[in-house]
Amino acid sequence: MQNKNSDFCAPLTSFDWNEVDPNLIGTSSIDTTCTIWGLETGQAIGRTNPVSGHVRTQLIAHDKEVYDIAFSRGGGGRDMFASVGADGSVRMFDLRHLEHSTIIYEDPQHHSLLRLAWNKQDPNYLATFAIDSMEIIILDVRIPCTPVARLNNHRSGVNGIAWAPHSACHICTAGDDRQALIWDIQQMPRAIEDPILAYTAEGEINQVQWSTTQPDWIAICFNNFLEILRV
Incomplete structure (x- = not known):
């Protein structure tokens, strides 16, 4: 896909x-x-036609670089999305009302926020973390700017987060400390001190994904390896 309204396409981050x-x-x-x-596709059984795309809408979302974007299942699951970026904020948008956005969270030190992930079962919750941070922040969109939980057991920078597809209270986090940790956050807003499961890989974990169709399986990647873990 290419933005036909612009001669220059800036690098995409997510x-x-x-x-x-x-x-x-x-x-x-x-x-x-x-x-x-x-997207517009023309597809027949046994043949795949090229996919074309047009820009439905483009908006200035942050004051600096945007590092991640994710659609929410809230509001019918079609029109709501959030983004994070180098200005240290989490912002939520509605495709039906793009004239304004809602700031869900701002990092107190304005550290760049690298990734975000929406809870798969409860769209009121999302998770994010800052670049080189060992802490994952859990946010409730009904209580803007105030984290409802902080997960602090990593010993080096966090790289990936993935909510359980079948549970609103479980999330997996992974980072440079080679740890993949599963947390149970159902006791929020009480402090969550320790994960319920932990796995140590043979290298720094770069990304984690929780299978939607087979929720007993989690995938992690490190170095030039992909590992499939059974929960």
């Missing part, structure tokens, strides 16, 4: 596919924007 409307893809970029793409 993308997310809308689960409710598969014709929508969101991308984030270092040029401070988020772009929502509409």
